[in-house]
Amino acid sequence: MTVLPTLLDPAAPEHAANRAAMLEKLDALHAEHAKAVAGGGAKYVARHRARGKLLARERIELLIDPDTPFLELSPLAGWGSDHTVGASLVTGIGVVEGVECVITANDPTVRGGASNPWTLKKALRANEIAHTNRLPCVSLVESGGADLPSQKEIFIPGGALFRDLTRLSAAGIPTVAVVFGNSTAGGAYIPGMSDHVIMVKERAKVFLGGPPLVKMATGEIADDEELGGADMHARTSGLADHYAQDEPDALRQARRVVARLNHRKAHPDPPLAEPPKYDAEELLGLVPTDLKAPFDPHEVIARLVDGSDFDAFKPRYGPSLTTGWARLHGYPVGILANAQGVLFSEESQKATQFIQLANQRDIPLVFLHNTTGYMVGSRYEQGGIIKHGAMMINAVSNSTVPHLSVLLGASYGAGHYGMCGRAYDPRFLFAWPSAKSAVMGPQQLAGVLSIVMRESAAARGTPYDEEGDAALRAMVEEQIEAESLPMFLSGRLYDDGVIDPRDTRTVLGLCLSAVHTAPVTGVRGGFGVFRM
Known part of the structure; x- marks a missing residue:
C-alpha cells in the first residue's frame, strides 16, 4: 500500500487559527440552515401541525429506511433573495426500501408551498440529478402552485418540470407522487405525469381549476372533493392509484411502491472499506x-x-x-x-x-x-x-x-x-x-478596473481622481468579496x-x-x- 504520510501538526498555532476561523464560518452556516428548517416560521408551523399534518422533513424521515442518511441538496436556495431560505422545497437523496431515490418535498409552511423562481431552479436541479444518475424520483406534494407575484419568472420555464417527469418515465426511471394537500392548476400535472400516485383521504386536492375558477369559467358550483378529492380520484377519475387513510399510511404505501419497482443499480455496491488513517x-x-x-x-x-x-x-x-x-x-x-x-x-x-x-x-x-x-x-x-x-x-x-x-x-x-x-x-x-x-480575486479585479480607468484618463489627457479611485476600489472589492x-x-x-x-x-x-x-x-x- 502507498499510504500517504502526514506532516500536519494539529497543535500548531496556524492550525488552531485556521480551525477557529472554520468553526466560526460553520456557526454562520448552521444559522442559515436553521432558517431553512424553520420554514415559514413558528406561526405557520403551528398552524400546519394543528391541521394534523407532518412537516416536510418529517415526511422524508418516515419515507426513508430507518437509520439511513439523507443527503439534502441545495438547502440554501434563495439565500440573499427576497424569498425564504430553502425556497419552500426540500430535495435530496435517500434510501427507500434499499433503493436510492431523489426525494422532493414541498414545504407548505412557506406561503402554502408555493413555488418561487428559486423553487423552480431547485426542483429542476433535483430532476437533473435523478435523470443523469437514473435514480427513482419520489415527490411529496403539497403546494398551492406558482407564487403569483413571481409568475412572470416561473410560468414559461416552469413547464420544464412536467417535461422532466415524462422524460424520466420514458427513460425507465420510476416517478412516484404522494399528494398530501393541494396540487392544483399546473401542479395537478405532477401526479398526472407520475408513474405511481398516492393520495391522502380528505386532504389531497388535485384539480386544474378550483371551485372559484370553475364558477367563473363555467358557472358550475362544485366543492373541493367533487373537483379533486382523493376519494373522487380513486373511485371516478382513476388518477389515484392508491388511497391512503392518513399521512403515515401514504408514506407506508410509497415505501411499498418503491419496494415493487424492481429497480436495479448498474453496478453492485463495493465491500466495506477501510477508513482513512487520519482524523x-x-x-x-x-x-x-x-x-x-x-x-x-x-x-x-x-x-x-x-x-x-x-x-x-x-x-x-x-x-x-x-x-x-x-x-x-x-x-x-x-x-x-x-x-x-x-x-x-x-x-x-x-x-x-x-x-x-x-x-x-x-x-x-x-x-x-x-x-x-x-x-x-x-x-x-x-x-x-x-x-x-x-x-x-x-x-x-x-x-x-x-x-x-x-x-x-x-x-x-x-x-x-x-x-x-x-x-x-x-x-x-x-x-x-x-x-x-x-472571475478573479477581489483585489485583482478592483486593481484591473483601476488600471483601465487610469489609462483611459491619460489617453483623454484629463487628471485622474485618486480619491474616487480609492473609493471605487474599496466598493468593488467589497462587492466581489460578498459575491464570491x-x-x-x-x-x-x-x-x-x-x-x-x-x-x-x-x-x-x-x-x-x-x-x-x-x-x-x-x-x-x-x-x-x-x-x-
Whole structure:
C-alpha cells in the first residue's frame, strides 16, 4: 500500500487559527440552515401541525429506511433573495426500501408551498440529478402552485418540470407522487405525469381549476372533493392509484411502491472499506484564512480516501496539480487537487492525460479546487498556456465518467472551468465554508478596473481622481468579496450545498453510490481537437 504520510501538526498555532476561523464560518452556516428548517416560521408551523399534518422533513424521515442518511441538496436556495431560505422545497437523496431515490418535498409552511423562481431552479436541479444518475424520483406534494407575484419568472420555464417527469418515465426511471394537500392548476400535472400516485383521504386536492375558477369559467358550483378529492380520484377519475387513510399510511404505501419497482443499480455496491488513517477533525484547520497562502492537498486526500492509500500520477511533473488514484468508500476514483493554486502548462497537460486515462478505465473523477486560475504573463503566453489550458477544458468537457467537485479554497477564473465547475456539469458539486469563487480575486479585479480607468484618463489627457479611485476600489472589492462567498453562490444553486469539511468523505461516498446506479462509462476517443 502507498499510504500517504502526514506532516500536519494539529497543535500548531496556524492550525488552531485556521480551525477557529472554520468553526466560526460553520456557526454562520448552521444559522442559515436553521432558517431553512424553520420554514415559514413558528406561526405557520403551528398552524400546519394543528391541521394534523407532518412537516416536510418529517415526511422524508418516515419515507426513508430507518437509520439511513439523507443527503439534502441545495438547502440554501434563495439565500440573499427576497424569498425564504430553502425556497419552500426540500430535495435530496435517500434510501427507500434499499433503493436510492431523489426525494422532493414541498414545504407548505412557506406561503402554502408555493413555488418561487428559486423553487423552480431547485426542483429542476433535483430532476437533473435523478435523470443523469437514473435514480427513482419520489415527490411529496403539497403546494398551492406558482407564487403569483413571481409568475412572470416561473410560468414559461416552469413547464420544464412536467417535461422532466415524462422524460424520466420514458427513460425507465420510476416517478412516484404522494399528494398530501393541494396540487392544483399546473401542479395537478405532477401526479398526472407520475408513474405511481398516492393520495391522502380528505386532504389531497388535485384539480386544474378550483371551485372559484370553475364558477367563473363555467358557472358550475362544485366543492373541493367533487373537483379533486382523493376519494373522487380513486373511485371516478382513476388518477389515484392508491388511497391512503392518513399521512403515515401514504408514506407506508410509497415505501411499498418503491419496494415493487424492481429497480436495479448498474453496478453492485463495493465491500466495506477501510477508513482513512487520519482524523477528519483535522480537516478543519487545513485551509488558511488567507487563501493566497497555499496548503498541501495531500493532507486533504489522506483524510478522505480509503486507508489513506493514494497512488500519485506524474508527481514530479506539474506539481501544483496533484493527480492520482485511490478508492473512496470502496469505489475507485481519480483525484485532481490543486496545490499551489496556479495552473501552468505542465499542470494542464498532465490533467488532460489523467482525464483521458480515467475515461479509458471507466473511473469517476473527484476535483478538489484551490486554484487562482491559469498563469498569465508573456513567458507563459509564449509557452502556450492558452492552448494547454484549452486542452484541459476540452478533456473535462468531453469526459463522460462521473465528475464530483468540491471547492476547498479559491476557485477563480478559467481554473474553475478546468477543474469542472458548475457549467461543466459535474454530477455533484459542493463547497467548504472556506471556498470562494469569482472571475478573479477581489483585489485583482478592483486593481484591473483601476488600471483601465487610469489609462483611459491619460489617453483623454484629463487628471485622474485618486480619491474616487480609492473609493471605487474599496466598493468593488467589497462587492466581489460578498459575491464570491459560498452562501451567496449556494443561494443561486451554483453548488449542491455548503458542507462541513468533516463530512466530505461521507458526502462523496453517498454521491459515488448514487452515480453507480447508472452505468459508469468513459469516452473512447470522443474528445475534440487538441491543439498541440
